[in-house]
Amino acid sequence: MRLSVKSMNHAHTHTPHHGASHGHHHEHAMDGQAEILDLDAEVLAEHISSMAAWLPLQTAPHHIVDLGCGTGAGTFALLDRFPDAHVTAVDASAEHLQRLRTKACTRGVEERVRTVQADLDDDAWPDLGSPDLVWASASMHHMAHPDRALRNVHDALVPGGLFAVVELAGHPRFLPENAPEDRPGLEERVHAAADRRQVEHMPHRGADWGPMLTAAGFTVEGERAIAVNLEGSRSEAIGRYATGVLQRIRSVIADRLSPEDLTALDQLLDASSPHSILRRDDLTVLTERTVWAARRI
Numbered sequence: 001m002r003l004s005v006k007s008m009n010h011a012h013t014h015t016p017h018h019g020a021s022h023g024h025h026h027e028h029a030m031d032g033q034a035e036i037l038d039l040d041a042e043v044l045a046e047h048i049s050s051m052a053a054w055l056p057l058q059t060a061p062h063h064i065v066d067l068g069c070g071t072g073a074g075t076f077a078l079l080d081r082f083p084d085a086h087v088t089a090v091d092a093s094a095e096h097l098q099r100l101r102t103k104a105c106t107r108g109v110e111e112r113v114r115t116v117q118a119d120l121d122d123d124a125w126p127d128l129g130s131p132d133l134v135w136a137s138a139s140m141h142h143m144a145h146p147d148r149a150l151r152n153v154h155d156a157l158v159p160g161g162l163f164a165v166v167e168l169a170g171h172p173r174f175l176p177e178n179a180p181e182d183r184p185g186l187e188e189r190v191h192a193a194a195d196r197r198q199v200e201h202m203p204h205r206g207a208d209w210g211p212m213l214t215a216a217g218f219t220v221e222g223e224r225a226i227a228v229n230l231e232g233s234r235s236e237a238i239g240r241y242a243t244g245v246l247q248r249i250r251s252v253i254a255d256r257l258s259p260e261d262l263t264a265l266d267q268l269l270d271a272s273s274p275h276s277i278l279r280r281d282d283l284t285v286l287t288e289r290t291v292w293a294a295r296r297i
């Protein structure tokens with residue numbers, strides 16, 4: 001399923017060469033997700049801040065909820081942007097929340113963060129207080145019943161409060177089209193297999209969240225697509241990020257690839273192989289995020 005972008009504001013961000021940057025994506029907590037989320041936050045830091053800066057807030061929020069916070073990409077961006085706010089960070093994964101708390105301590109903001117472990121697919125939601133901003137990045141598509149989740153967020157927000165839904169269409173791309181040399185187009189075929197699987201397992205990823213937010217009672221005040229295109233980077237973080245993402249995809253689509261493609265993919269993922277992705281100096285990060293700003297009237 002592809003994202004249909006009906007952008008009211010379109011920001012194309014091109015960050016040439018440098019250190020930290022990149023996209024990513026995720027499924028349920030599996031091995032390695034925490035590291036990918038951390039790399040994602042590092043690589044996409046600028047893009048996350050620019051989405052937070054774009055939000056049509058009437059006043060600076062005081063109580064923010066980060067739903068499906070993972071290891072805190074959004075939590076820390078929002079704490080930085082809104083120095084008077086505190087964040088309730090909610091996730092099903094105790095491991096992610098622990099990592100988030102450790103980071104909060106390292107940054108000296110532990111007083112401003114409360115973590116709540118909860119499965120948001122459960123009928124009963126935890127008490128989230130009365131937030132004036134709820135942020136959900138790459139988490140709503142995990143919900144078994146997103147319509148119910150959106151209504152719960154609506155009811156938790158104070159009147160006038162804002163819900164920011166950040167979603168993504170698919171996995172980021174890292175390799176040139178003609179790579180690897182012996183199996184050109186491999187990444188495209190890997191993504192095609194992942195997309196087919198996703199239709200079966202995660203039907204809401206890539207959805208158009210605008211109408212769903214409206215149906216849940218929100219007034220959608222804006223939608224913005226951010227294209228991420230980090231080219232020609234020699235950043236070591238991108239190599240690790242690409243390896244992590246492709247490894248995770250491999251773990252779920254291995255049986256959908258031809259034996260030749262699987263062998264080529266394994267060579268890319270093998271740090272000791274001369275074909276290892278970590279040895280390439282032509283990696284990019286190509287991805288897109290869309291943020292919807294929805295108000296509870």
Ligand SMILES: C[S@@+](CC[C@H](N)C(=O)[O-])C[C@H]1O[C@@H](n2cnc3c(N)ncnc32)[C@H](O)[C@@H]1O
Nearest residue numbers: 026068069070073092119120121137138139142
């Ligand atoms: C793709 S990650 C995104 C993490 C973070 N928001 C970010 O932008 O980096 C999705 C997160 O949603 C969490 N999640 C998935 N299903 C959930 C559920 N039913 N209840 C609570 N959290 C859930 C996962 O544990 C994971 O941390």
